[in-house]
Amino acid sequence: MDKIKTDIKIGQQIFENIPNLVRPNWAGLVLSRFDKYLKKVPVEIGELYEIIEDKNKWKLAHKQFTKIRMLNLENSDKGFEMYLRLAEKVAKITYNESGESAPFDSDSGFAIPMFALNYSDIIDDENLYQEVKSTILIFQRNKGFKNSITATTDLIVYKKIDDILWFNWDPIGINDVAPRDEYQSYIPEIFRMKKDGADRMEIGKKLLDLETNTIGIPGTLDECLIIADKILAT
Known part of the structure; x- marks a missing residue:
């Protein structure tokens, strides 16, 4: 490097x-x-x-x-x-x-x-x-990926969702101290939802479900909808 x-x-x-x-x-x-x-x-x-x-x-x-x-x-x-x-x-x-x-x-x-x-x-x-x-x-x-515009564009979107989950969502509040891959296991499903045309409510509810049922911390739908809007804007 x-x-x-x-x-x-x-x-x-x-x-x-x-x-x-x-x-x-x-x-x-x-x-x-x-x-x-x-x-x-x-x-x-x-x-x-x-x-x-x-x-x-x-x-x-x-x-x-x-x-x-x-x-x-x-x-x-x-x-x-x-x-x-x-x-x-x-x-x-x-x-x-x-x-x-x-x-x-x-x-x-x-x-x-x-x-x-x-x-x-x-x-x-x-x-x-x-x-x-x-x-x-x-x-x-x-x-x-480099020979397919669709694939390369998808890779960029995937990376942007990774960024949003890490820098903006971060429900545990650990993006200053924890390994970068803390939320990366959730990216594929969120990415597929976006690709399949899910709306902000569907993505917001999925994020809330991850917070409350997978991670095990309280969350709010309003906050998750803000993150969903960022995801849909990528």
Whole structure:
């Protein structure tokens, strides 16, 4: 992994292994690894996430890049500069996949693995490092997916559900201390429900059932419906 931090050719290999239509979502996932380590996610980054979530909005990423660049020019924190440069690359490759005219450089995505790993070194948290590494290499570790857009998109959705259960649901309140796989056994069923068209009530009730009958702690349907909405929005 150390070579990825310095060798742009390895970043190129990683990036080019990702199907074009999945690249913005992959890059957004990489960037989002740092959300919980920031005092506050910049508004410009939150807006970029919203753009990534809707393919029809990808063309807006050009203006979003400019906003992030301006934020970086005003920034005086050298470490945070690495994060914002990463965000700039994410905005660039998102716009490039929109098919609009005047794309950014075709090699804009090559440095995403490099910037992400180097910024994780600055934060110096082993859990973060492992999260960044596994997200960067998600398609290298699932090579059978890369020839199917449906399969690769599903893999991204699966990972996002994993994130939601861990960072947002977390009914036991242990995502700062426990192993990352604490809720991963629940992902397949929630993923299938989403794929099969389950509504927010069905997913919310399933989460509540997991809380009360599987995990064994009290929960509320209202809170589970909030998580269901996040899952359906992925």
